[in-house]
Amino acid sequence: MNKIKVYRKYRGLTQIELAKQVGVARQTINLIENNKYNPSLSLCIALAKALESDLNTLFWEEIDNEGQNT
Amino acid sequence: MNKIKVYRKYRGLTQIELAKQVGVARQTINLIENNKYNPSLSLCIALAKALESDLNTLFWEEIDNEGQNT
DNA sequence: GATTTTTGTCAACTATATATGACATTTTTA
DNA sequence: TAAAAATGTCATATATAGTTGACAAAAATC
DSSP states (O other): OOHHHHHHHHTTOOHHHHHHHHTSOHHHHHHHHTTOOOOBHHHHHHHHHHTTOOHHHHHOOOOOOTTOOO | OOHHHHHHHHTTOOHHHHHHHHTSOHHHHHHHHTTOOOOBHHHHHHHHHHTTOOHHHHHOOOOOOTTOOO
């Protein structure tokens, strides 16, 4: 399950409520949660703030650099 | 000076080289460095990787919550 | 199990990120 | 200090992010 969805549910918010908080349409939240696109940086930041999180937590896939040096 | 610019220079890259690495036009890099817009998440991620950094370091302004409770 | 709320999704539209080409200005290098 | 490279910026074009309205499916509540 998508991270935004997990964090939104953790905060007890509906898509409509989160959309309102960050100032976009509900469909936009829905598309992001279903990995159907590529939000703008400003929207990512608004989401991170609304979910009391940060960019790395929500949007950064840590590249695993360990175990490559053989 | 803008963070992208600082990190790019630290890596010894020109706008053209960075643009090529992340697959956008030079003007796009230039606009971002001059805070003239709002890149997409995928571009932010490409930039973070190209500059061997991460999203928080490059794009997150830490909100200062201390010193507000008086 | 019927009602209400929430979510997934479609189609059509608008706003804006990004591309391309060009040129002036600034900075670097010879 | 002249030439070359890098940067700032403009104007036009295109791709896509984000909107709006609507409806069906799924989940929650009564």
